[in-house]
Amino acid sequence: MNIFKQILDAIYKIFIDNKLPDLIQGGINQDNIKEKFISGIKSTDVLGIDFVQLENTKFIFNYASWESARSTGISDIKIMLNKVRKEVFWFLYKLGVDNFLSEIHISSLWRPNASIHTIGIAVDLGKITSADGETIFLYNNGSSKCPKLIEKISKWSWNSGLINQYIGPWNHRGILGWAKGWFNNGLRYKIEIQHKNHIHITVKVGR
Numbered sequence: 480m481n482i483f484k485q486i487l488d489a490i491y492k493i494f495i496d497n498k499l500p501d502l503i504q505g506g507i508n509q510d511n512i513k514e515k516f517i518s519g520i521k522s523t524d525v526l527g528i529d530f531v532q533l534e535n536t537k538f539i540f541n542y543a544s545w546e547s548a549r550s551t552g553i554s555d556i557k558i559m560l561n562k563v564r565k566e567v568f569w570f571l572y573k574l575g576v577d578n579f580l581s582e583i584h585i586s587s588l589w590r591p592n593a594s595i596h597t598i599g600i601a602v603d604l605g606k607i608t609s610a611d612g613e614t615i616f617l618y619n620n621g622s623s624k625c626p627k628l629i630e631k632i633s634k635w636s637w638n639s640g641l642i643n644q645y646i647g648p649w650n651h652r653g654i655l656g657w658a659k660g661w662f663n664n665g666l667r668y669k670i671e672i673q674h675k676n677h678i679h680i681t682v683k684v685g686r
């Protein structure tokens with residue numbers, strides 16, 4: 480085989496390798512992920528619960544999760560979702576598939592008068608279910624230890640490079656004014672107490 484053929488093969492292989500994940504994942508990518516979420520939303524028989532299934536992960540929105548959006552006159556969850564930046568959906572999608580989560584329960588997404596949630600770059604998670612069906616309520620009563628899966632997810636989230644802030648019931652990172660690195664959520668400061676029952680994520684935008 481001559482060298483040019485080898486180079487062509489190598490280029491072709493890179494092209495195929497880059498295309499393949501897209502095909503396997505049903506063509507989901509950073510540019511269409513928002514549309515996939517919004518068009519995939521379904522209502523369940525249980526009153527007020529909407530969800531979207533993307534690959535192995537079900538993303539669940541209960542009625543309370545967009546209560547404050549409804550208070551501004553938004554009557555359709557799709558309108559609420561449309562106010563959220565695509566980077567948030569991409570983070571959620573990657574969180575689910577890369578960590579093999581079977582469920583992610585979103586406790587708040589877009590809401591009024593809430594700084595970064597209002598500009599559509601933040602999401603709050605209330606509970607998650609692992610691949611083997613273990614549901615973890617994201618709640619620290621002051622003495623509970625961070626579950627192993629959540630520890631893994633917190634590190635994954637930060638290392639993904641997709642986020643600027645992770646504030647959870649057991650640990651947090653990326654709060655302005657705090658030194659760099661991870662902190663235990665000691666439930667001593669207001670911001671810690673506010674996050675004892677959910678994980679707040681702020682995503683990076685503008686790539």
Ligand SMILES: [Zn+2]
Pocket residue numbers: 596601602603678679680
């Ligand atoms: Zn939040």
